[in-house]
Amino acid sequence: MDILYLLVPLSVILVFFILGGLWWAIYRGQFEDVESEGERILKDS
């Protein structure tokens, strides 16, 4: 079970990576206009 001493700290770091991804998504406005991007496929050009 010694591997846990590596995995637990790794999981903490992983959480910070995910948080970084969320930060990117929120401040790029990914959660603001959730409908119109999906409807863009209806566009011809």
Next chain:
Amino acid sequence: MFNDRSAVNVAAPHNRIDARYGGQVESPDAGVATEDLHFLDDPQEWSAFSRPDPRSTDCWESNVLIEGMHCAACALTIEDALLSVPGVLKAEVGAASHRARVVWSSDVVRPSDWMRAVQTAGYRAVPANDAFARERRKSEARKALWRMLVAGLCMMQVMMYAYPAYVAAPGDLTPEMEQLLRWASWVLTLPVILFSCGPFFGNALRDVLQRRVSMDLPVALGMLITFAVSTAGTFDPRGIFGREVYFDSLTMFVFFLLAGRWLELRLRDRTAGALEALMNRLPDSVARLCEDGTYERVPVRRLLPDDVIRILPGEMFPADGVVLQGDTMVDEALLTGESRPVARGVGGMVIAGSHNLSNVVQARVERVGDKTRFAQIVTLMESASTTKPPLARLADRIAKPFLIVVLLAAGLACAFWWGRDPEHALMVAVAVLVVTCPCALSLATPAAMLAAAGALARRGVLVRRLEAFEAMASIDTVMFDKTGTLTRDVMVLGSTQVREGVSVVQVLDMAAALAQYSLHPVSKALVAAASETAASPAWKANAVNEIAGGGVSGRVWSGDATQTATDLRLGSADFCGIKVSQSDSLQTCLSDERGWLATFELHEDVRSDALDTVAALHREGIAVHLLSGDSAQAAARVAAQVSITEFQGDCSPQHKLDFLRNAQQSGHKVAVVGDGLNDGPVLAAAHVSFAFGQAVPLTQAQADFVVLGDQLGAVVKTLLMARRTLRVVRQNLWWAAIYNAVCVPLAVVGLLPAWLAGLGMALSSLLVVLNALRLSYSAKRLG
């Protein structure tokens, strides 16, 4: 099939032709497409809705509102139209927000060029003067979401780390491993405390500075103490604070609270912005008479008293003034609540915000800007909303005694143990503080109200202020406005009297042949009634002439040539040249060469569920009043139809406000249901207010509940829901109180093991949330 052309066609059918605007203003294909926009090419005008793009010198970024837009296909059409203009670098149209952001180069193109492109596509672009206020709100919403997600993600991971400590058999978990898990939990709790909890600490600090107590103070105190104790337990397990950690309960509690606040923010934002957008309802530009007799298009802001302006049919008056030339009908329903168009001839007063319905008029401007009646109503409304009767929130009322009792208990426990075991004393005091962490108390109200708001939203009622539930549950009086609330805006045909020898159907068809050329609500009612009977729709008319304030005349003949053509007049008795007996209802006459032919009686279309709603409110023990800006007879007639005994007509906004204040001063809790702009001040000052979805944006902005559908019964539904919500809130508060009453004494005598305290904390929060969720299920019974 989704090429640009068909997208416009798809869009056209949704364009709601609002009866109030004479069917012209908001409908893109009705002839506003030629509006002169050159006044916008003056760089001085740009700064109101644009700002220079920081990245390049000659680029500007503009925000415009798009009118006439209803779906995503429209958004794409407009984007294409904008991008096809040379010099437009970027165009983004929000399908939900009805707003466009345009980046353009001032070397190549002027705002009027790309705005005209929008008009050619069939929509109307209006400079959005409130864009920068919206941007602030957006960044606020982003921050709230970010705080919540940080707390949520950290909570999940901290729970993972806490899990082994709960389930491991004694000896399974080595001390080193336990220590590692604690450190990991501590690292992940740090961002939650330092960042996510920011608003709670900020509010608590403000409370302390202002010497008052709200729920945020015990919450912040509880968080801080729990975190401090857990930190001590992690790094100094043999210290005076003991070796227990509560990271899992702490993060969960923070996440619950933040999730509640974020949902509340979204509710608020869904309808916010209406207030700022209101000024867009006045036109931006107007044709002003120059000295040489020509007209130039000038921005409304540049108008001065004594300027002479020209207003076309379908346009809105930009300022208060006096008519110099021309005869027309104006629609002042938004301001006065008067449902019938009013005639205005030479010398008549016209007011800003009303619509010109029938003819071109010239008017001399008398009052502009802040001095117009429109602006005065807006000001009245703003001041009314700041003097709204204060409703102390239930939870905030509890906060102070709660804080005192908890601190007292902790102090007593500490003093009790100090004599025998000083080291133990501090630990017990901390246990008391941790176990009373006011999770359940602070979640009790928002959880129940959010659940109720969600359930109501699925039934077509948007809740704008959560606190309104508390007020709604305790109201004892409902005041209805008439036009647009109890009645629909349109009129319907009642009884018809005809000359002997002619049939009702035939007369109606003849009248409808004339009426179809007019925009007057009476004409619309006649046309609608004729299309329902539809006997022989073959009557045709020509040489139709409409006289404002009088009626319509023209030559009518039957399509199958069985009857000779006759000259008909449709309108008031005077206009038809006949005498009729006085009646208190609205009548319209039809006459031919031989004189009187028929009399049509019209009345307002009372909503089908108005009677049931009033009856249901009476059953719930609530007094119902009717206040109307319309004439006293019209108010009396409608009141009789829906069996309201207390009514009042001829009310100005100030009258209504006085009436409401009187009722409030005599101790009544009043809800107001309205929709016109002149209801705005009353809505703002009422304990609770309802507006309908078709209402003026400003009215909606002031209302606590916005009813989306056409159902008056939503008021009753909301009332029942609010009462149920308050019941759940009370249950939640009782549960929190009982939990604390059991745990605090146990903690004081030192009998409560730390793990049980943590579990109790988490369970009490969960139970409160689950109890609140019952509201969304039980709401099904409301139908």
